[in-house]
Amino acid sequence: MDTGEWITVGMDRRFGVERLRAHFTAHSYERHAHETYAVGLTEAGSQSFHCRGAVHRTRPGSIITFNPTELHDGHATGAEGFLYRMLYIEPQTVVSVLDDAGIRLPWDMALPATLSEDPALARLIADAARAFAEPGATLARSETLAAMVVGLARRQAGAPAPRTGHPGDAALARARDHLHAHLGDDITAEDLADVAGLSRFHLSRSFARRYGAAPATYLRWIRLERAKRLLAAGEPAAQVAAATGFTDQAHLTRRFKGAYGVTPARFQRAARAA
Structure with missing residues (x-):
């Protein structure tokens, strides 16, 4: 694990979510609180903190949750330090997500477990944290945020399962066709929900079952396939990135290599030589 200290932060005001990822060895947080829900994961090492009248100690995979205005501090448990991620979510965002999923809870939903071990929920938190760190991931942010908030509500606050039903194929096909027709645009969950005539959460779950x-x-799949065709036709990689909804050429390169094992430049050279 990295022995230095570093921190990265970001804010997405559209969703009311702030992200943080950091590695600390010597830094010690003073006692403080947030106006938001704070949800995170320890990725490596261990941190210790005081909250709710007790001392808590994390380990890799531990889930940390603080309710709004809940006082806490934090520091490394040992000399090796700790690596962790946090998402700070506006209460109104939580209310909106749960309302969209058809889950009715008090507006001041309380998360009872300051520290917990739940691999399934940890995966949802990790997915959301990665999406909010990924450039140009509006649709992915909406989906992973909803899955995480609903997971928290169900697994920690005792909420019932959302009622998603089984929409007709025509509604889902409209959403799919919209993705194909607008793959170069910054498509939002609201766009697709309007096209399909479904809630955002209902659409995401039903679309995954159908397709x-x-x-x-x-959307990422069809963007990459379109990029492959444009590259094979000789289009410059920077223009391909812009035409297929990637934020820049570096973003396209990272995703392209992750999907196909080669960079766009190498793929294009091979296509020309064929």
């Missing part, structure tokens, strides 16, 4: 992937993943 094998949630809309954000499906």
